[in-house]
Amino acid sequence: MTMTNGAPAANQLEIRRLTALFVLAYFAQGLSQAGGLISQPLNYYLKTGLGLSATDITEYLAILTIPWVVKPIYGLISDYIPLFGYRRRTWLMLVNLIAASGFLWLTGLKDVSTIVMALVLTAFGTAFSDVIIDALVVENGNRTGQTARFQGMQWIAFRVAAIMTALTGGYLASVFEPATALHTAATITMLAPIAVLTMAYLVVREQPAQVDITELRATARSTLAAIKSPTLQISAAFLAIWCFSPAFGTPMYYHMVDVLSFDQQFIGQLTALTSVGGLVGAILYTRLLANKSVSFRATFAVIAASCVILTFHLLTQPSSYASQLAPVLNVLSGTIMQIGALTIFALAAIACPPRAEAFTFAALMSLYNGAEQFSAIIGSRLYDQYFDQQLGPLLWVASGSFLLCLLMLPLLRRLDKSTDDDNDNVALEGAEA
Numbered sequence: 001m002t003m004t005n006g007a008p009a010a011n012q013l014e015i016r017r018l019t020a021l022f023v024l025a026y027f028a029q030g031l032s033q034a035g036g037l038i039s040q041p042l043n044y045y046l047k048t049g050l051g052l053s054a055t056d057i058t059e060y061l062a063i064l065t066i067p068w069v070v071k072p073i074y075g076l077i078s079d080y081i082p083l084f085g086y087r088r089r090t091w092l093m094l095v096n097l098i099a100a101s102g103f104l105w106l107t108g109l110k111d112v113s114t115i116v117m118a119l120v121l122t123a124f125g126t127a128f129s130d131v132i133i134d135a136l137v138v139e140n141g142n143r144t145g146q147t148a149r150f151q152g153m154q155w156i157a158f159r160v161a162a163i164m165t166a167l168t169g170g171y172l173a174s175v176f177e178p179a180t181a182l183h184t185a186a187t188i189t190m191l192a193p194i195a196v197l198t199m200a201y202l203v204v205r206e207q208p209a210q211v212d213i214t215e216l217r218a219t220a221r222s223t224l225a226a227i228k229s230p231t232l233q234i235s236a237a238f239l240a241i242w243c244f245s246p247a248f249g250t251p252m253y254y255h256m257v258d259v260l261s262f263d264q265q266f267i268g269q270l271t272a273l274t275s276v277g278g279l280v281g282a283i284l285y286t287r288l289l290a291n292k293s294v295s296f297r298a299t300f301a302v303i304a305a306s307c308v309i310l311t312f313h314l315l316t317q318p319s320s321y322a323s324q325l326a327p328v329l330n331v332l333s334g335t336i337m338q339i340g341a342l343t344i345f346a347l348a349a350i351a352c353p354p355r356a357e358a359f360t361f362a363a364l365m366s367l368y369n370g371a372e373q374f375s376a377i378i379g380s381r382l383y384d385q386y387f388d389q390q391l392g393p394l395l396w397v398a399s400g401s402f403l404l405c406l407l408m409l410p411l412l413r414r415l416d417k418s419t420d421d422d423n424d425n426v427a428l429e430g431a432e433a
Contacts, residue, residue: 022154024195042182067127082210092200166272168268170271246397247397248398255316270326280335281339313395
């Protein structure tokens with residue numbers, strides 16, 4: 001058999017096909033999330049077309065977080081309840097069909113209630129698809145030794161999609177009427193889950209499976225034990241505090257439109273630059289910070305994020321330099337927030353117990369999504385009802401919450417020591433064997 005890079009050619013072909021699926025899935029997720037292509041046209045329509053306030057928009061869209069918060073349930077369903085005899089392929093096709101149907105429905109809607117209902121379908125399909133893709137990455141990555149490659153390509157695809165959708169969303173909002181911009185964005189986005197559905201049918205190969213109640217019970221026992229783990233509790237607490245950044249999201253969008261008078265296309269470009277910063281942050285993290293201790297990475301991220309947020313005070317009032325400074329700050333914030341997010345993912349990985357890794361990781365990521373939405377709701381309420389639509393006080397609240405993370409550094413150092421001890425025990429057991 002022909003060999004390629006030390007592996008059989010047939011295996012290399014399978015790896016390329018799987019890589020194509022994982023790249024396409026994360027690219028599609030970058031388009032399909034509520035923060036993807038639909039994001040700016042949706043905010044534009046709800047604000048300009050329907051005249052909703054920042055609080056109204058945030059609270060209407062808060063329900064979209066629910067499908068992401070309950071991700072552990074999707075993991076259990078896919079793991080232990082086969083659909084038509086398969087755990088991954090058929091579920092992946094079904095949930096992407098649901099997402100595509102939601103976007104198709106959205107193309108003809110103008111009422112905020114039905115718009116939200118359609119978006120719930122898209123959020124459910126996208127979140128469920130994300131869980132299944134991650135499971136396929138773990139399963140096939142462990143089998144082929146390509147986990148790092150798969151994950152690296154996924155993040156690149158996601159960031160590229162975020163850049164493209166920000167630019168495209170800004171363009172749509174700048175050249176079309178609000179309703180037309182929203183419906184056009186929905187039509188384009190609908191193609192993403194359709195592409196994933198097609199690729200899943202062509203690429204995913206798996207053995208038929210049956211319901212395994214015994215394994216489900218064992219995983220449940222391991223997960224309940226993990227909840228009592230100090231490592232998991234520290235990780236969850238740090239994650240929740242880090243995610244409380246109420247100045248960004250809808251309040252920032254309103255501030256850029258109403259106070260700074262940025263046009264829609266420029267706002268889309270700023271969002272794209274944030275994603276560029278995220279790409280830079282992922283590269284810096286991988287090359288410079290990945291081998292550092294968790295406490296070092298967390299300290300760097302918290303201090304850097306606090307400094308960047310304080311610098312955003314330069315944009316609280318209109319000025320001649322606002323349009324020049326905003327791109328720089330968006331790149332910096334994207335870079336630092338990506339480093340912080342990857343630090344959180346590392347914490348989550350440390351906290352995952354044996355036999356319940358997938359479920360526990362999904363639970364922590366659900367907490368991450370829920371904490372972000374809680375932050376968005378609080379931020380919008382403060383912006384509208386208490387701070388007289390002033391961004392400055394929200395920035396102080398955000399920087400204060402980041403500084404609270406510093407209080408957890410002693411606990412993070414304990415977590416580092418605990419991890420080192422675990423590694424030493426593994427090495428000792430290997431030596432004795």
